Amino acid sequence: MPSPTSEAVRVAVLADSDTRWKWGALTARRIAPGPVALTGFLLRGRATPTARQLAEVGADADALYEVTAAGFLRAVADEAPDVIVLALVGGGVQALLHGLAALRTPRRPVVVTGYVGVVYEKLADGLLLRHGADLVLANSRQDAERFRAVYEGVGADASAVTEAALPFLGGAPHRPEAGRDTLVFAAQPSVPVTRADRAHLLRRLVEHARLHPRREVLVKLRSRPGEHTTHVEEHPYQRLAERIPGGTPPNLSLVHGNMGEVLDRTDLLVTVSSTAAMESLHRGIPTAVLTDLGVREALGNHHFIGSGLLTSFDRLDGGHRPVPDPHWLAGQGVAADGRYERAFDTARERLAELLARPAPPPIAPYYTPATAPGYLPGVLARHRLGPDGVPLPGAAGEREIGGVRRVVRDAVRGAARGAYRHGVQRVAPVIRRVGEL
Template structure:
């Protein structure tokens, strides 16, 4: 890939959770040269991944450090990256775009962003918050069409939308093994949200295990209690499992680990709307999307309309195995037909063209103080930026703390993050229940 220097491009990825780090780092690897130097930045916040989560993701960088948004902007200015992947929630992407624009760099980096999985909610809001990046990646032809329609609908430039695919699809095609019968339920941190709904799904999974004692039934968990991923998990399945009447059958297990490794032993993947369904479908693993709680936008399973995958626990208990619709698969970027290796060619070509230009145009997001004066300032302020994208007073990073002071600082930050998570997972639900009395 051409670069503005004679060396391989310097690439930075800024991510705010374990799943977005996985998406961002793998995307960078897909669209940059293999020998490109990759620096990872973890945005400090409620979902900053733990060492365990990073190890489970299994994606390395030449350097990885935790920063605030302002510290990242200063690093971009001082360290001279050629390509920056913003693997963040929409508001953080918008803040970094305005912050980078305010730097007025003589040679700014190419800016890439996108989504970590299925886009089933806040389509317009999330997309317009990402507008201004040079490349807005769509994980499928279906998403690319929707993205362009949103931008064109508000009169914004849609040329940044670039069709690609999820960067973490892969693994060996499914082959049924004699004597193996494994069902995996892939949980989601926030879908469904209520304790009653999550308890229902867990109960049905356990009942399925009891109905089929020779079948191995696995509950695939995203994080341990106290950890956060892309979304908050107020009611962890681990705690629900501990309190389930009658306990757990011997053929039922809770598992962590890399999703690809779990799929290596899966004969049926069951979920409400997890991106794990797309990973399974890419490998032709039998997949089921549950309708037990309804087909609703809030659950995200409406995304699978027309897929042929929608079914219920009653039908699965009786032996039903959904058959995916091939046309739906093709439009969703699953690439089960073997086209995955070419899925990133358009993105590579576009990034290469941008890197070959001696100068890039200014960053021009759709949202400005003129187009969204009641919305944009609040988004920027959450990342300690003023309305013009410059750091607020007192937000500039101080000299790097070392020695004992750094140990104390990190301990305080860890305690504060733990207190926040305790408040979210323990205190807030109690307050809400009291308010319902």
């Protein structure tokens, strides 16, 4: 880790994808009670971000390494950060909590975790896998209430739940510009899942662009073919666009880039259920959540029931612009009236209190070998940790040290990831279709 000043809080952020890295790094800076010396760790796996993805999310660190779970635990034991932010899927959080509990260090770090965006699925599963952290951050008042209800409902301590907000909200308020008319569709890697559903959305975007030739229509993509984010993308829009009869119209483009910068020129944000809707609402940009494929838990758009944002392409084609319900907005942590800047005060104060204690209390996850003997060992084993949280023999490989380019662009591992992703995106769907015949 870099050598901090005497006042700096030493924070280690462990993330398993580009979006979680963004959430973790920005959260660390939002809640730290003072200057931060931030070291980033990328968990080695199928979703380890590329250099391009890291540059696009716009979250930096003083140093950045790629590690296994065992390598991260070793780094913690060697370098003793003050705070650890676990920006991982639930199983990863649970494994690292047990791994950290098994470490024998003079003073254990304070552990923070949470969710990268809208929580619309696996609420109980994800929350119980995160139980044991000192702070479990909720991105809104509504989420904080739901989180506490889950913990209390199973008899678990709910005191770690702390209301905050999404750390990447911001940017200038929306201001219409004369001559500018830009619709942005915020694509998601796994929503919807099927090729038919994704083709439907792209077809409607193409039709909308042709119906409104003076409007710029941007399809904001999360990744390039072969790259992964948190979820597997079996049917990239880039591939589907190649099959559009007659090609895409000149006023429709597929774009990458930092979402905040794309929103700077957005006049209407359209999505199925992307967290980009929260960024858009925070800035006062007209926002639409699609019902074309139904309002379903599998899509995540059920989260927006009561928001006033649910609509269809037919209505958008006719000029409809949804108006958000103010009461719904008030519970979502997206207010752009000054309250957002205070949204992290409670988390910052609680973190300062924990850091000021002589020693944090022992890590006590809800899941233990006694409470979940048929579940927990498998969760730990996926990260090569034993039932006691100790790395299995041979799990602690050497940590790579170097700049981000060396970490994420190693030729051998990059080729292996590419082969794996090709199998997931191109070969596996074919096998599944053959099996269905």
